Amino acid sequence: MMRYSIFSLARNALTGHKDWQAVWRSPEPRPGYDVIVLGAGGHGLATAYYLAKEHGITNVAVLEKGWLGGGNTGRNTTIIRSNYLQDPSIAIYELSRSLYEDLSQELNYNMMFSPRGVLMLCQTEHEFRAFKRTAHANRLAGLDCRMVTPAEVKEIVPIINDDPTCRYPILGAYYQPRGGTGRHDAVAWGYARGADALGVDIIQNCEVTGIQRDGGKVVGLETTRGVIKTPKIAVVTAGHVSTIMDMAGVRMPIESLCLQALVSEPIKPVIDCVVMANTVHGYISQSDKGELVIGGGTDPYNNYSQRGSFPSLEHTVTALVETFPIISRLRMLRMWGGIVDMTGDRSPIIGKTPVDGLYVNCGWGTGGFKAIPGSGFVFADTVANDRPHQIAEAFSMDRFREGRLIDESVAAAVAH
Amino acid sequence: MLTVTCPVCGAQGDETDFHGGGQAHVRRPATHDPSNISDEEQRDYLFIRHNPKGLHFERWRCDRGCGKWFHAARDTVTMEFKAFYGITELPPEELMKQAKGPWAEYFAKAIKARAKA
Numbered sequence: 001m002m003r004y005s006i007f008s009l010a011r012n013a014l015t016g017h018k019d020w021q022a023v024w025r026s027p028e029p030r031p032g033y034d035v036i037v038l039g040a041g042g043h044g045l046a047t048a049y050y051l052a053k054e055h056g057i058t059n060v061a062v063l064e065k066g067w068l069g070g071g072n073t074g075r076n077t078t079i080i081r082s083n084y085l086q087d088p089s090i091a092i093y094e095l096s097r098s099l100y101e102d103l104s105q106e107l108n109y110n111m112m113f114s115p116r117g118v119l120m121l122c123q124t125e126h127e128f129r130a131f132k133r134t135a136h137a138n139r140l141a142g143l144d145c146r147m148v149t150p151a152e153v154k155e156i157v158p159i160i161n162d163d164p165t166c167r168y169p170i171l172g173a174y175y176q177p178r179g180g181t182g183r184h185d186a187v188a189w190g191y192a193r194g195a196d197a198l199g200v201d202i203i204q205n206c207e208v209t210g211i212q213r214d215g216g217k218v219v220g221l222e223t224t225r226g227v228i229k230t231p232k233i234a235v236v237t238a239g240h241v242s243t244i245m246d247m248a249g250v251r252m253p254i255e256s257l258c259l260q261a262l263v264s265e266p267i268k269p270v271i272d273c274v275v276m277a278n279t280v281h282g283y284i285s286q287s288d289k290g291e292l293v294i295g296g297g298t299d300p301y302n303n304y305s306q307r308g309s310f311p312s313l314e315h316t317v318t319a320l321v322e323t324f325p326i327i328s329r330l331r332m333l334r335m336w337g338g339i340v341d342m343t344g345d346r347s348p349i350i351g352k353t354p355v356d357g358l359y360v361n362c363g364w365g366t367g368g369f370k371a372i373p374g375s376g377f378v379f380a381d382t383v384a385n386d387r388p389h390q391i392a393e394a395f396s397m398d399r400f401r402e403g404r405l406i407d408e409s410v411a412a413a414v415a416h
Numbered sequence: 417m418l419t420v421t422c423p424v425c426g427a428q429g430d431e432t433d434f435h436g437g438g439q440a441h442v443r444r445p446a447t448h449d450p451s452n453i454s455d456e457e458q459r460d461y462l463f464i465r466h467n468p469k470g471l472h473f474e475r476w477r478c479d480r481g482c483g484k485w486f487h488a489a490r491d492t493v494t495m496e497f498k499a500f501y502g503i504t505e506l507p508p509e510e511l512m513k514q515a516k517g518p519w520a521e522y523f524a525k526a527i528k529a530r531a532k533a
Contacts, residue, residue: 240469242465242467242468243467243468243469246517246518251460251464251518252464252465252467253459253463253464253465254465254467255438255439255465255467256467256469256492300435300436301418301431301436301474301490302467302472302474302490302492303492303495304469304470304492304493305492305493305494305495307495309417309418309431310417311417311430311431311432343463344462344463400459400462400463400464401455401456401459402455403455
């Protein structure tokens with residue numbers, strides 16, 4: 001692998017940037033692998049990378065129906081934070097956030113991790129109390145988070161509407177200064193490059209059409225590029241997880257919904273942190289290019305089309321205009337949708353399945369990007385050792401049978 | 417934007433005039449046999465969902481019309497509604513035949529039960 005540095009940049013500048021190597025290979029699938037990861041998004045690629053790096057399992061393939069990082073990894077609003085309410089959630093999201101801190105150095109690929117702070121507004125008395133509760137839970141868990149006053153909010157985000165008589169006044173906010181944003185595509189590309197360098201085959205344009213089993217155990221995959229044998233399949237296909245698991249006869253507690261995001265025309269810097277406004281249902285940050293990156297809630301019905309409805313977008317933008325009057329005359333440049341996999345308790349599912357050799361990592365719903373490094377780390381450990389990683393244990397599928405839910409639907413910064 | 421028609425009062429409107437209520441034909445085990453419910457049945461009722469890519473059956477409510485709940489068949493890729501039908505009814509015969517995966521299993525059982533009755 002070509003190492004990126006100031007020297008490699010200078011050397012390639014002298015030759016007119018014509019000698020850069022491809023960042024990863026595009027190999028033909030081999031007849032068999034030790035582990036096959038389904039889905040080359042952030043979570044899948046991170047899983048493959050940690051399988052190779054932490055567990056020495058390098059005979060691994062990552063199969064991708066479309067192109068690498070073309071699903072939700074390339075469609076989110078890049079927010080990274082870990083201030084969830086429940087202990088299992090705090091453990092995995094904080095592992096993830098802390099891995100993000102030096103991921104660029106580890107992978108020698110610039111993730112543009114920007115810990116610019118995440119501010120979650122309290123716009124009703126109820127919301128204020130709920131976030132205060134989360135703040136206490138987070139402090140007990142050792143997270144660096146705190147409640148801030150309306151005056152501090154105005155100082156951190158000068159463009160915010162601080163009129164105390166408006167419909168949803170700012171009563172305070174819950175602030176995680178170490179949260180922020182990252183470059184979403186770079187996370188997929190960096191993990192892909194890292195995994196490829198360790199010997200992992202990334203095979204794009206390869207759709208799975210069937211899962212071969214022998215006596216309740218996985219033996220291989222039927223794909224559009226032939227049959228591939230493997231004793232272990234790690235399914236990380238987000239919105240399409242139900243369609244894959246149906247092939248193995250495993251029924252999932254998942255519904256696939258469309259979540260939309262949009263960006264405005266680029267403007268000069270107006271906001272240097274991430275602001276989430278739960279009550280009015282929208283969140284906003286500004287990209288390095290100057291575009292305001294805006295997201296909201298999901299469309300309320302099943303959808304595989306990667307296209308959302310206009311009423312949802314209108315709802316999101318309407319909400320943000322009240323909170324940030326300055327954006328009222330901005331034109332929106334682009335909007336898009338991703339298909340998110342929602343569980344009943346809005347927490348992910350990580351672990352083994354009733355089929356031997358079949359593992360699943362899904363249900364990240366509307367908040368998967370922030371979890372990529374931690375999710376890949378614990379899932380690789382789970383797959384390599386055929387037992388749940390300590391942090392993954394609470395996220396097993398059995399919790400729905402046992403009633404041991406990890407309820408984050410109220411604690412999430414934006415209601416789903 | 418979805419255009420929905422209420423099969424009860426005939427009102428037509430977009431998705432903001434109606435309310436999506438998730439998967440149709442979910443059977444609550446406790447209603448039928450309260451003394452004999454396994455953890456698996458209760459899990460399936462509360463959490464397991466048919467999530468097909470293609471033909472799907474779901475519940476909607478006529479929010480700004482008659483206020484009644486009803487059923488709809490919709491394709492989750494093209495977003496096209498295939499049928500609207502009453503809350504106590506099964507979908508039209510040809511749609512039950514087109515259904516795949518878990519839905520095909522469900523309708524095969526439902527048709528058998530209907531024939532018995």
